[in-house]
Amino acid sequence: MNLTNIKVLVVEDDADINRLLCHILAAEGLTAVPAFSGSEAELRLSLEAYQLVLLDLMLPGVAGEALIARIREQSTVPIIVISAKSTLEDKVSLLRLGADDYITKPFDQEEVMARVHAQLRRLQYAPVQENGGETAELRGLFMDKGRREITLNNEPLALTKYEFEILALLLSRPDHIFSKSELYRKIWQGTYLGDDNTINVHISNLRAKFAAVTEEEYIRTVWGIGFKLV
Structure with missing residues (x-):
């Protein structure tokens, strides 16, 4: 991958x-920019574009959870949370809020880079292509894939990167029932093992926004098969 x-x-x-995280990233050829508070991070994000955010939760200024929500109001940049919070409830809550991955402290350096590379690969091979002329519409639901914008009954929806990609895939074949395995393979570029709650969380998030x-x-959930648009 070209970094x-x-x-x-x-x-x-x-x-x-x-400093350690920046060193790990720089050693892999990435440009790492430090921010030491939620407020500083928000300012930096307003001034320039980033391809990935590594985020602690216990931050001065703006807390990590609030920062995720603010980022998702205007950006689909991948967010990896790195936190000492380790319960399943914490992880599910953050995924629902808009985080893309979660690493528990204390972390292993190799795991950090493996997850960073995974997010960058998904960003590079996202199924929605940057084609300004490609749009889709269904019963008041309108998607502009090039601009990565979506409205429902003329109301803009703020979707995470993966919510957008799931919806784009469903809209590409409205009559098709997509299995969890098919969704995972096309969007996460991996093999679905059957015990991952990731897809359910993102589908639930989409339904809540609708x-x-x-x-x-x-x-609609087609029990025993998967999901489809209706």
């Missing part, structure tokens, strides 16, 4: 951990 011009924002208030605008059903 030229890949910039990673490292948001961690512990100077030693921030429900905030309309009572109409858009994504």
Whole structure:
């Protein structure tokens, strides 16, 4: 993978951990930019584009959870949370909020880089192509794949990268029932092992965002098979 011009924002208030993460990233050829508070991270994100964010939760200024929500209001940049919080509830909550991955402290350096590379690969091979002329529409749901914008009944929806890609895939074949295995293979570029809750979390998140605008059903679960648009 060509890592030229890949910039990673490292948001961690512990100077030693921030320095270590930046060193790990730089050793792999990535440009690592440190931020030591949620407020500083928000400022840096407003000034330039990043391809990935590594994020602690316990931050001065703006807490990590609030920062994730603010980022997702305007960006689909991948976010990897690195935190001492380790319960399943914490992880599920952060995925619902918009994080793309989660690493528990204390972390292994090789695991950090493996997950960083995984996110960058998914970003590079995202199934939605940057084609400004490609759009899709279904019952008031309108997607501009090139601009990566979506509206429902003329109301803009703020979707995470993976929520957008799942919806784009469903819209590409509205009559097709996509199995979890098929969704995982096409979007996460891996083999679905059958015990991963990732897809359910993102589907649930999409439904919640639709429900905030309309009572109409858009994504139906076909029990024992998968998901389809209706």
